[in-house]
Amino acid sequence: MAVNCREFGIIHYHETRPDTLPNDVESLKKLLLEQQALLSQQVSEISEKDSQLAQWQSKYQNILEQWRLAQQRQFGTSSEVMPGQRDLFDETSEDELDSQVDDEQENRPPAKKRTQPKRKLLPKDLPRETVVLDIPEEEKVCDGCQGELHKMGEDKSEKLEFIPAQLKVLETVRPKYACRHCDQSGTHSTIKQREPEPSMIPKGIATPSLLAQIITGKFQYSLPLYRQETLFQQYGIELKRSTMSSWMATSAQVLQGLYHLLRQVMLQQSVLHADETTLQVIKEKRGSCYMWVYCSGKDSPDFNSPIPNIVLYDFQPSRAGACPKNFLSGYNGYLQVDGYAAYEQTEATLVGCWAHARRKFTDIVKTTDKKKTGKAQLALSKIQKLYAIESIAQQKETKEEAYQHRLKHAPTALEDYKAWLEKESKRLPPSSTIAKAVQYSLNQWDKLIQYLKAPELQLDNNRAERAIKPFVIGRKNWLFANTGNGAKSSAVLYSIIETAKANGLIPYEYLVTLFEELPKRNVEDSLEDLLPWSIKL
Numbered sequence: 352m353a354v355n356c357r358e359f360g361i362i363h364y365h366e367t368r369p370d371t372l373p374n375d376v377e378s379l380k381k382l383l384l385e386q387q388a389l390l391s392q393q394v395s396e397i398s399e400k401d402s403q404l405a406q407w408q409s410k411y412q413n414i415l416e417q418w419r420l421a422q423q424r425q426f427g428t429s430s431e432v433m434p435g436q437r438d439l440f441d442e443t444s445e446d447e448l449d450s451q452v453d454d455e456q457e458n459r460p461p462a463k464k465r466t467q468p469k470r471k472l473l474p475k476d477l478p479r480e481t482v483v484l485d486i487p488e489e490e491k492v493c494d495g496c497q498g499e500l501h502k503m504g505e506d507k508s509e510k511l512e513f514i515p516a517q518l519k520v521l522e523t524v525r526p527k528y529a530c531r532h533c534d535q536s537g538t539h540s541t542i543k544q545r546e547p548e549p550s551m552i553p554k555g556i557a558t559p560s561l562l563a564q565i566i567t568g569k570f571q572y573s574l575p576l577y578r579q580e581t582l583f584q585q586y587g588i589e590l591k592r593s594t595m596s597s598w599m600a601t602s603a604q605v606l607q608g609l610y611h612l613l614r615q616v617m618l619q620q621s622v623l624h625a626d627e628t629t630l631q632v633i634k635e636k637r638g639s640c641y642m643w644v645y646c647s648g649k650d651s652p653d654f655n656s657p658i659p660n661i662v663l664y665d666f667q668p669s670r671a672g673a674c675p676k677n678f679l680s681g682y683n684g685y686l687q688v689d690g691y692a693a694y695e696q697t698e699a700t701l702v703g704c705w706a707h708a709r710r711k712f713t714d715i716v717k718t719t720d721k722k723k724t725g726k727a728q729l730a731l732s733k734i735q736k737l738y739a740i741e742s743i744a745q746q747k748e749t750k751e752e753a754y755q756h757r758l759k760h761a762p763t764a765l766e767d768y769k770a771w772l773e774k775e776s777k778r779l780p781p782s783s784t785i786a787k788a789v790q791y792s793l794n795q796w797d798k799l800i801q802y803l804k805a806p807e808l809q810l811d812n813n814r815a816e817r818a819i820k821p822f823v824i825g826r827k828n829w830l831f832a833n834t835g836n837g838a839k840s841s842a843v844l845y846s847i848i849e850t851a852k853a854n855g856l857i858p859y860e861y862l863v864t865l866f867e868e869l870p871k872r873n874v875e876d877s878l879e880d881l882l883p884w885s886i887k888l
Contacts, residue, residue, distance in 0.1 A: 473511060527543070550870055551601065551866050557598050566862060567848065570845050571852075571859075573828040599840055605866075606865065608869075610843050617663060623699070625644065625686060626816055627643045628819055628822065630831070632831065635834075640669070642664055642842065643667060643675065643678065645662075647660070651853065660850065660884075662849040666839045674693070679697050687703075687811075687815070688702070702802055703802075704811045707812070708734065708792045712785075713731065715788060729771070734768065740757060740764065741761075754806035768792075769796065854883035864888055865881060
């Protein structure tokens with residue numbers, strides 16, 4: 352009798368010769384029962400090891416997908432557009448979608464020949480210097496008849512000259528006056544002298560233009576202070592980064608009043624967007640602190656919209672729900688965010704982000720074999736229908752017409768997508784990435800459909816993600832903040848610069864004007880005329 356057992360993938364055979372078996376029935380039965388028990392134990396062990404192997408394979412696949420996703424995010428394109436998306440409103444099955452993507456890859460028409468780019472004309476308001484390249488007077492005669500040549504026309508071309516930044520010293524002289532007669536007679540005389548002009552940095556060398564240059568250099572163009580220090584050294588100016596850091600802290604303190612006014616105006620809006628990102632602060636107890644961003648309106652000027660474009664950053668040492676709760680204290684409008692639970696503590700009505708729901712499936716498409724992404728691509732096509740509806744709506748003449756178009760077409764697409772989610776959630780393994788992506792949409796469903804409630808709401812939270820991107824880019828250059836107070840100053844300065852950009856202002860010019868005007872004002876003075884949509888530069 353041969354017994355077949357398997358251990359770690361190896362099969363062993365134990366041969367039993369017939370002449371060694373007992374002759375009586377009872378002994379044979381006993382031997383058979385022992386062999387059955389041994390076989391049952393071995394089958395159980397094999398089943399357990401198969402289960403462990405499946406778990407390790409699942410963990411390996413999960414780690415592999417995370418690694419591929421990290422590689423893609425680091426080195427790949429950031430586009431989330433689904434490939435092979437020719438008709439957004441086709442009802443396509445999962446199997447058909449796989450073959451459709453393959454066919455579109457194979458039958459894709461050849462790329463159109465790129466046209467030669469045309470250079471835009473240089474601005475007419477730039478200073479111009481005309482350089483005439485004329486032939487000498489003695490050559491202005493005909494080579495044949497020696498007659499005088501006449502001017503028949505001319506060719507013109509433009510080149511852009513760059514003039515490096517210039518530094519100059521503003522020397523302020525304040526004459527003093529006294530009465531000579533009183534001095535000679537010994538009578539007390541009052542010395543008269545004009546008071547110095549109000550300044551951002553009293554007794555310092557910084558002018559509004561210098562402060563604006565340093566601040567925009569770091570917070571608009573992501574140029575760390577140590578690099579700016581070397582730039583000034585090229586002009587023979589010893590300007591230490593510690594000095595510039597102190598100036599920025601003072602500037603942020605002066606701008607606090609304007610920052611608080613912008614926050615008051617923001618909290619009066621019906622719709623806000625919010626997001627957060629990490630920030631390393633050296634002298635904070637926590638390893639990772641957070642920069643929160645809140646914004647209203649758009650990130651580009653819209654003079655026909657009554658909603659002001661505001662971007663405000665708020666530094667906090669944690670990611671706790673108390674952070675947005677305190678900043679948005681008393682606000683009960685709509686707040687469009689991702690799925691982070693901290694925003695649940697606010698009094699606002701939360702609106703979900705379809706870009707985050709879509710991103711769960713996009714990550715699967717980017718990190719998984721194309722033959723296994725049919726469900727993810729089908730989900731992307733269903734989500735893309737919502738974006739197509741919204742794109743057509745935005746082409747309407749009025750906001751009300753756009754909203755009616757949304758209400759007419761979006762509910763059907765939403766019902767179709769939810770029905771698919773509910774069906775797939777029952778069939779997919781709970782631990783798979785596609786199941787987690789499906790479950791995310793189901794968990795967020797009540798928030799995802801909130802955008803149907805008001806015309807001002809949007810499909811996604813990209814407004815906040817775009818607003819926080821300048822900070823993320825800057826963080827890659829200057830890496831960290833030294834202290835919590837420095838991070839708070841950075842939040843104020845980023846807020847003023849990004850709000851200026853959102854309203855079509857040049858941040859440097861806006862800051863120069865603010866630094867000229869604010870020192871002249873008292874604490875109780877109104878700052879309404881200095882708001883980005885009210886100021887006259």
